[in-house]
Amino acid sequence: MKKVTTYIWMSAMVVLSVALFSAITLLDLGPSLKPIVAAANPTSGDPEFRQSFYGSFEEPLNKPMDVTKIGELIYVTDTKNKQVQVFDQSGNNVFKFGKEGADEGQFQFPYGIAGDKDENIYVADMYNGKISIFNTKGEFIKYFPDQDKVIQSPGGLRIYDEKLYVTDIKENKVYVLNLEGKKLMEIGGSGQDEGKFIAPNAVAVDKDDQIYVTDSGNNRVQIFDKEGKFVRIINGSKDGKGTPLFVNPRGVGVDSNGTVYVVSNLSHNVYAYDKDGNEVLVLGGMGTENGQLYLPNGLYIDDRNAIYVTDTINQRISIFY
Amino acid sequence: MSKVKLGFTALFTLILLSMFAAFASAAEFTPTPSNPAPDIHVGTIDNNGNVNQHKTHGNFQNNTNSCGNCHSTHNGESATLLKFEKTESDLCLSCHDGTLGFYNVLGQGAGGGTFNSSHESSSMHNVGTVAINSAPGAYDNKVEDELQCSSCHNPHGSTNDRLLKQTVAGVTYSTTPIKLALTEDPAFAAINSSSTNSGLKITKSIGPKENADKVTYAAFCSTCHDSYLAGSGTQSAKSGHYSHTTNSSSAGRNCASCHYAHGTDITLLKDTAGKTIADYVAAGWEKETAIKYMKDVSAGGSANKKYTNMSVCWTCHTSSHPLDTPMPAQVGDPNNGTGELWNYVWSSRYNKMIPTFNEKANIR
Numbered sequence: 001m002k003k004v005t006t007y008i009w010m011s012a013m014v015v016l017s018v019a020l021f022s023a024i025t026l027l028d029l030g031p032s033l034k035p036i037v038a039a040a041n042p043t044s045g046d047p048e049f050r051q052s053f054y055g056s057f058e059e060p061l062n063k064p065m066d067v068t069k070i071g072e073l074i075y076v077t078d079t080k081n082k083q084v085q086v087f088d089q090s091g092n093n094v095f096k097f098g099k100e101g102a103d104e105g106q107f108q109f110p111y112g113i114a115g116d117k118d119e120n121i122y123v124a125d126m127y128n129g130k131i132s133i134f135n136t137k138g139e140f141i142k143y144f145p146d147q148d149k150v151i152q153s154p155g156g157l158r159i160y161d162e163k164l165y166v167t168d169i170k171e172n173k174v175y176v177l178n179l180e181g182k183k184l185m186e187i188g189g190s191g192q193d194e195g196k197f198i199a200p201n202a203v204a205v206d207k208d209d210q211i212y213v214t215d216s217g218n219n220r221v222q223i224f225d226k227e228g229k230f231v232r233i234i235n236g237s238k239d240g241k242g243t244p245l246f247v248n249p250r251g252v253g254v255d256s257n258g259t260v261y262v263v264s265n266l267s268h269n270v271y272a273y274d275k276d277g278n279e280v281l282v283l284g285g286m287g288t289e290n291g292q293l294y295l296p297n298g299l300y301i302d303d304r305n306a307i308y309v310t311d312t313i314n315q316r317i318s319i320f321y
Numbered sequence: 322m323s324k325v326k327l328g329f330t331a332l333f334t335l336i337l338l339s340m341f342a343a344f345a346s347a348a349e350f351t352p353t354p355s356n357p358a359p360d361i362h363v364g365t366i367d368n369n370g371n372v373n374q375h376k377t378h379g380n381f382q383n384n385t386n387s388c389g390n391c392h393s394t395h396n397g398e399s400a401t402l403l404k405f406e407k408t409e410s411d412l413c414l415s416c417h418d419g420t421l422g423f424y425n426v427l428g429q430g431a432g433g434g435t436f437n438s439s440h441e442s443s444s445m446h447n448v449g450t451v452a453i454n455s456a457p458g459a460y461d462n463k464v465e466d467e468l469q470c471s472s473c474h475n476p477h478g479s480t481n482d483r484l485l486k487q488t489v490a491g492v493t494y495s496t497t498p499i500k501l502a503l504t505e506d507p508a509f510a511a512i513n514s515s516s517t518n519s520g521l522k523i524t525k526s527i528g529p530k531e532n533a534d535k536v537t538y539a540a541f542c543s544t545c546h547d548s549y550l551a552g553s554g555t556q557s558a559k560s561g562h563y564s565h566t567t568n569s570s571s572a573g574r575n576c577a578s579c580h581y582a583h584g585t586d587i588t589l590l591k592d593t594a595g596k597t598i599a600d601y602v603a604a605g606w607e608k609e610t611a612i613k614y615m616k617d618v619s620a621g622g623s624a625n626k627k628y629t630n631m632s633v634c635w636t637c638h639t640s641s642h643p644l645d646t647p648m649p650a651q652v653g654d655p656n657n658g659t660g661e662l663w664n665y666v667w668s669s670r671y672n673k674m675i676p677t678f679n680e681k682a683n684i685r
Contacts, residue, residue, distance in 0.1 A: 063411075065420075082439075100439055108439070109419060109427075126419055127428075155420065169422045172511065190511035198512065198521075199422040217421055248416060265415055267389075286404070294408075295415050312415075313408050 030090055032072065046281050047307055047320040049291030053091040054316045061085060064310040066156070066202075066251070066298030067317050070115030071136075074308065076317055077110040077123060077298075084110060084123060084138070087317075097138030102128050105140035112157025112166065112202075116179060124154035124166060131157065131166065145181035156202035156214070156251075167200040167213065174203055174213050176228075187211070187228045192218055195230040202263075202298070206254040214252045214262065219244035221252055221262055234260060234273055245271070251299025253307065261299055261307055268293045270309060270320075283320055284309070293318065378478050391476070409469045410448045413476075423509055423523040429588050430508070432501070432526030433483075434581025434625065442617040444625055445584020448472075453490050457624075458549035460559040464490045473541075473582070483526065489544035495537045500530040528577040528685050532570030535577065535685070539568045542576040549576075573637045573684045580625045590615050590629040593636050594649070594662040595680030636678045639663070648676045 024030055055061040055078065062080035069075070073094060074087040083098040098107045108127035115121055121134040122144060129152055131144035144151075144164070153170040163184065164177045173188040174197075188197045198217025205211055209226035220235035236245020247266035254260050258275040261283075268286035270293070273279055284293035294313035301307050306321040391412060393404040403409070419425035427437045436445050446468060453464040453472060466472070474484045482501040487493060505513045509523035529538040543550035548557050551564035553574075566574040573579070581589070591597055592615065601611040617623035617630055628636065639646065653659035655676060666677040 111420075153419070153422075169420060170508070172422070190509075191515040196515075199420065201420055248421075250420075295411065313411055 047283065047305070049283075050306075050319050050321055051091060052290065052311075052314075052316040052318045053087050053093075055085050055087075056093045056096075059096075061315045061317070063312045064298070064315070064317060065111050065312070066113050066300075067308045067310050068113045068115060068158075068300045069302045069308070070121060071119045074317070075113050075115070075121055076310065077113050079110055082107040082110065084113065084121070084134075086138070095138060097134060098123070104143075105132065105134075107132075111155050114157045114159040114164070116159055117162070122157060122159065122164070124157040126153050126155055126169060129153055131164075144177075146177070147181040148183045150175055150183055150186070155200065158203055158205065160205040161209075165203045165205060165211065167197075167203050169199050169201065172197040172200065174200055174211070176211075185228050187213070187224055194233070195222070195224075197222075201250050202252045204252045204254050206258060206260075207256070212252050212254060212260060214249045216248055216250060216265075219246045219249060221246075221249060221260070232277070234262065234277060236264075236271060236279070239277065250297045251309065253299045253301035255301050255305045255307075256303075257305075261301065263296045263299050263309065265295055265297060268296060270296065270299065270307070283307075288314055291318065291320075378476050378484055408449075409471060413470045423506070423512070426583060429586075430525070431583065432528065433583035434585050434589060434627075436583050437586060438584075440586040440588055441612065442590060442615070442623045442629070443584060443586035444623040446473075446582070446625070453545055456545040458546035458560070460548035462490055462545050462547050464545075482530075485541060489541065492544040494540040494544050497533065497537055499537050499541065500534050501526045502528060502530040529575070535570040535575045536568060538577055539575045543567075546576075572681075575685075578684050579627055579633050581627060582625075585623050585625050585627065587612060587615050587617070587629075589627070590617060590623065591627060591632075591680070592629055593632040593680070594678055595636070595683060633684070636680050636684060639676050639678065 059081060061076060061078050064076045065079040066077045067074060072089060076085045078085045082100040083096050085096045086094045088094050098105060098110065100106060102108060107125050109125055110123050111126045112124035119136050122131055124131050131154055133141045133144055135141055151166060152168055154166045155169040156167040158165045162179055164179060165174065167174050172190040173186050175183060176185040177183050190196060190198065197215045200213050201216040202214040203211065211224040213222050215222050220233050222233055223231040225231055233240030237243055246262065246264040249262050250265045251263040259280065260273045262271050264271060268284055270283040271279060272281035284296060286292065286294055293309065293311045296309050296311050298310040306319055309318050311318050392402045397403055417424055417426045419428060427435060429435055448469050449467060451468050453466050453468050454462050456462060473486055473489060475486045479485060480498040482499060482503060485499055503524035503526050506523045506525040513522050529535040539550060548559040549564060549567055551557060551567050553566045556563055567576050569575060588598060598611040598615050602608050615629050619630055648663055651660050651662040653661045655664045658664050663676050663678045665674040668675040
């Protein structure tokens with residue numbers, strides 16, 4: 001090859017690299033490229049701490065209670081600030097919406113958060129007793145049309161397959177509604193028996209449509225089949241029949257392998273169980289260091305098995321994968 | 322093999338079998354009030370002679386790991402080995418923010434008032450931000466520690482109702498337990514009527530229960546607000562000031578008659594007639610107008626009061642003294658007991674009919 005040709009090729013490579021680099025930087029494509037790279041280069045082995053989101057410098061997260069991913073953005077109920085903060089996957093605070101109050105678009109205790117397939121955002125407010133729906137710009141659209149007026153104090157909220165699953169903390173029930181607001185099923189009632197709850201705080205559904213409900217007051221997670229029939233209990237003991245390991249359990253999620261993750265708020269851990277109920281992993285531990293948690297609450301697992309945990313006292317979202 | 326050896330083998334087998342049987346039966350355990358967990362047995366009668374009930378705080382299990390929630394054996398931030406001392410109230414609010422359904426201290430329905438600072442005219446015992454000796458009326462109280470939930474409550478359990486402490490700010494005010502007038506909260510009827518909750522009952526309070534409790538409760542408040550503890554017509558030896566009676570069991574003459582223990586806000590405040598914003602809105606007022614009406618404009622703030630401004634004075638002091646104040650117009654006839662706000666009531670003290678606000682009956 002001629003020397004000149006080599007020089008031309010080398011310069012072309014430099015120019016192209018610079019062009020790509022500046023395009024990513026100037027057009028801010030980083031957040032959109034990061035998940036593509038992550039998907040092409042999956043991590044193996046047990047999930048471990050990767051990064052934390054803290055919110056804006058002027059207004060950091062204050063008692064973040066729940067987190068979800070809708071599209072490629074991460075939405076956090078910033079409960080004490082009575083708003084929702086939105087992050088891209090690099091942890092940049094993109095925007096926030098909501099303010100204190102009892103009117104449309106306002107919050108008193110924003111808690112469970114979930115998105116539908118059109119990427120509308122549903123936010124449960126435990127004190128206002130309503131679920132508000134916002135568009136992707138954070139503009140209030142309407143209240144969730146709860147046709148039978150069953151929802152009193154909504155806590156945990158998830159949407160799977162066009163169905164809305166919500167825990168009602170004061171009613172000690174879990175409601176399943178379609179997105180038109182028609183009640184399809186309810187599970188629970190007050191008590192300690194199987195199938196009963198004291199203050200259910202979170203709900204998740206696995207790929208077999210089994211329903212996982214964190215029964216916080218009874219220190220356990222109960223699993224139901226898709227008809228709402230009780231299946232079994234996870235409480236950290238063998239077969240779920242012994243003394244609970246959990247202290248005030250909160251967020252729950254199931255990854256694509258069927259591994260169940262449970263936040264134990266007062267022991268500052270996230271416990272993971274395989275399909276047979278054996279403990280496979282413990283994340284967190286009380287503290288302020290990276291990967292540690294202090295009074296963690298909400299938990300969300302995205303489609304790439306990344307685990308998002310709200311860390312209320314450390315005022316951050318920690319991500320494990 | 323000798324007979325003795327055989328005998329021992331049989332005995333050993335029997336022991337193993339009985340152990341197995343014990344384990345097998347333990348798996349099917351049903352908690353009861355006197356037996357909340359396997360191998361844990363508690364008395365059925367509590368310190369006050371009542372049926373012992375489930376207590377989340379206290380009644381710790383023999384295999385407890387709960388100490389570690391708040392204490393660190395080797396890395397504590399205080400002499401009591403507390404970790405994260407500055408965030409104590411956050412720890413309490415992990416459950417008492419409503420996420421456990423009952424005993425929400427940020428709600429608007431609790432007997433102690435509210436710690437919710439998001440509404441107008443709010444004031445409260447500002448846990449985590451003020452020193453104990455900054456209490457109004459503090460004279461002998463020189464305690465510089467920060468006010469926390471645990472300044473008044475003992476998370477480990479207490480013989481007093483609502484986990485109230487026996488010793489506050491270094492002062493043991495009484496050795497008689499404080500009983501509060503607790504009734505089962507109808508909002509949690511389903512939990513209260515459940516037979517499987519090892520005796521868990523959700524109650525609400527309207528303040529100290531018996532006369533002696535009102536006096537003891539005033540002594541409890543006066544551990545910090547010491548110069549405010551006052552009898553009728555006596556000058557405080559500490560401050561030299563005169564004070565409305567605070568230490569009596571008579572209605573309207575103890576701390577809890579007029580003040581909430583936790584805090585107040587505009588949604589809780591009442592006027593002389595005992596009406597709230599919600600009452601006026603229900604009667605057709607604009608919400609904004611009702612809020613402006615109920616706003617506490619006192620220079621010193623709403624001071625944990627149950628009634629807005631100084632309106633509670635008039636609820637009791639209607640006509641007992643020469644300076645008679647005209648009573649407000651109302652629906653109904655006060656002469657035959659149908660007055661909506663007030664009625665003429667016979668006073669044996671003044672030996673005459675005295676116009677009396679109906680709300681006076683709610684002041685304990």
